[in-house]
Amino acid sequence: MRFRTRSRSGTxxxxxxxxxxxxxxxxxxxxxxxxxxxxxxxYVNDNTAGTNTIGVFDRHADGTLTPHAGxxxxxxxxxxxxxxxxxxxxxxxxxxxxxxxxDAGSNQISMLRIKPDGSLMLVPGGVASSGGVLPVSVAxxxxxxxVANAGTGGSNYTGFRLGPNGRLxxxxxxxxxxxxxxxPGDVLFNSTGRKLxxxxxxTSQIDSFTVSDSGLLTAAxxxxxxxxxxxxxxxxxxxxxxxxxxxxxxxxxxxxxxVSAFSDAxxxxxxxxxxxxxxxxxxxxxxxxxxxxxQVLFTVNTASGSISRYSIAxxxxxxxxxxxxxxxxxxxxxxxxxxxxxxxxxxDESKTGAVAAFAVDGGNLTELSSSPASLPAGAxxxxxxxT
Numbered sequence: 001m002r003f004r005t006r007s008r009s010g011t012x013x014x015x016x017x018x019x020x021x022x023x024x025x026x027x028x029x030x031x032x033x034x035x036x037x038x039x040x041x042x043y044v045n046d047n048t049a050g051t052n053t054i055g056v057f058d059r060h061a062d063g064t065l066t067p068h069a070g071x072x073x074x075x076x077x078x079x080x081x082x083x084x085x086x087x088x089x090x091x092x093x094x095x096x097x098x099x100x101x102x103d104a105g106s107n108q109i110s111m112l113r114i115k116p117d118g119s120l121m122l123v124p125g126g127v128a129s130s131g132g133v134l135p136v137s138v139a140x141x142x143x144x145x146x147v148a149n150a151g152t153g154g155s156n157y158t159g160f161r162l163g164p165n166g167r168l169x170x171x172x173x174x175x176x177x178x179x180x181x182x183x184p185g186d187v188l189f190n191s192t193g194r195k196l197x198x199x200x201x202x203t204s205q206i207d208s209f210t211v212s213d214s215g216l217l218t219a220a221x222x223x224x225x226x227x228x229x230x231x232x233x234x235x236x237x238x239x240x241x242x243x244x245x246x247x248x249x250x251x252x253x254x255x256x257x258x259v260s261a262f263s264d265a266x267x268x269x270x271x272x273x274x275x276x277x278x279x280x281x282x283x284x285x286x287x288x289x290x291x292x293x294x295q296v297l298f299t300v301n302t303a304s305g306s307i308s309r310y311s312i313a314x315x316x317x318x319x320x321x322x323x324x325x326x327x328x329x330x331x332x333x334x335x336x337x338x339x340x341x342x343x344x345x346x347x348d349e350s351k352t353g354a355v356a357a358f359a360v361d362g363g364n365l366t367e368l369s370s371s372p373a374s375l376p377a378g379a380x381x382x383x384x385x386x387t
Contacts, residue, residue, distance in 0.1 A: 036060035040339065041118040042346050042355060044375060045090040045101045045383035046072055049081025052103050054090075054112065054120055055355075055375045059386065063344040063357050065373040072376045073120035076110035076127035077103025081380055083350050085201065086136035086150070087186040087234045087287050087335055089383030094142060096387065098123065098166045102135040102147070104382075107154070109135060109147060111166045118387070123166035131158030131175060136382075137186050141193035144215050148187040148198055152180045157187055157198055157207070159215050171215050179203070190237035190245075195264055197245055199232040200224060206232055206247060208268040220268025228260040228277040234287040237264075240294025244316040245270065248285040248299050249277060257285035259299055259308075261316045274317035280308050282323055289336045289345065296321075296363045300333050300347060307333070307347070309363045324365040326356055327372070337386045348381040355384070 042065055044055040053072035057065035084104055091100045092114075099112040099120060111126035132149025139146045145160040145168060159174030178184060183202030189195065189211070196217060198207040205224035209217040229249025238244040245262045252258060258277035262270040284303035290296070290312070297310040297318060306325045310318040326333045332351035338344070338360070345358040345365060354372035358365040375381060 036062040036064060040387040041068065043090060043092075043099060043385050044348060044355060044379070044381045046375060046379035047079035047081070047084060047089070047104065047382040048378045048380070049105065050078055051075075052077055052079035052101070052105065052110070053376065053379075054099065054101060055379060055381070056118060056120065057355065057373055058118065059339070063359055063368050064370045065355060065357060067373075068118055070119050072379075073112065074122065075101050075103055075112065076122050077108035078105035079103065079380070080105045081378070083332070083334070083380060084136045084382040085183070085185055086148070086382065088137040088139065088188065089335070090385050091138045091140050092385045092387065093140060093162060098162070099385070100138050100140060100145065102130070102138060102383070103127075104134050104136060107133055107135060107149075107151075109138065109168060111168060113166055126166055128160070128168040128170075131170060132156045137184065139187045139189050139196065141189040144193065144211070146187050146196060148184040150183050150185070155180055155182050155184065157184070157217070159217070161215065174216055176217055176219075185233050186235045188235055188237065190242040190264070191239060192242050195237070195242070195268060197235055197237070197264075199235050199247055201231050201233055201250070204230050204232060206270060208264065208270050210268045218268075220270070222269060225270045228272065229258045232260070234285070234299065236288045236290045236297070238290060238294040238312065238316070239292050241316065244273070246288055246290065246297055248288050250284045250286045250302075254283050255281060257282050257301060259285060259288070259297065259310065259318060261318055263316065273315065276317075278310065278318040279320065281320070282306055282308055287335050289338055291338065291360070292342050298336060298345060298365070300336050302332055302334060305331055305333060307336070307358070307365060309365065311363055321363045324358070324367075327367050328352065331356075335382065335384045337384050339386050346384060346386055348384050350381050353377070353379045353381065355381070
């Protein structure tokens, strides 16, 4: 994840939660959820206007979702009430104890403690300035955190240390200033924490850095690199090959989306893999997620309402397997995350304020009959994590 660390969480449905699920979900979904144990949770940054909230679902063994008792939970800052055009607006700490959420409407980051039952509590003193304007994406590796700020007059990447108490402390000298209009849409670590990348959606460039022991960034020779298409957006380092970087190109036009594959050298230099970029044949591929074994890449085509599926060769070349539609029309599917066991893919639907659920079978996706699960009123989801 951007380097993402996932953890597992279990809980038992109490009667009140089951009753709430039965009211909120179709009868078939409620019956299925009641018969299937809770094995984790799905968290969504609602990005609600004014007071921001985090929506929480109980995640059942069969992949179905039911609203968690007490959801939504209040974050410490404000959302914008509109789409953020970013990936990674919500992250989980590697030890599974804390949730990091962007509060884009108040230029802050909120830290929330994850309780054993999956509920959330704002960490005392857990709201920090993002170090810029309009934070949209968070990357975390160990105790090192970087935030991408996308707003005019304060666009940058800024670094923090995450303390054991769940508070963020800014790293002196860590800020990398970006020109106004760069519109960074994603910032991410590779699995070693020694590389950090950022996609500039507005100027179609890709930033590549090496990361020192002190947490400071050194730009690769030639960085930022020109993207291989317009609007580089969602990005992911391969979990299996930390020097392979994949970036979606969202703004090429109708039916002309592509996904790029890069090799990331020791000094951070990016070079094209094979015949990259690889055709998507859909419109606006934005969000990217890769299976934990590094063999399959999914990209969410926001304008087409579909999810494209690629196999990944050992050298990083992509082969398009096909595209799976997201149920419904004009759902504006956005950020996507896999469950820790890789059996289910969960996708934000920003326009409908819901979360879709898909069963994963190798490179195939099947949307569950109970999908989607509705978020609270007013949610404009931006960012999702799964435990």
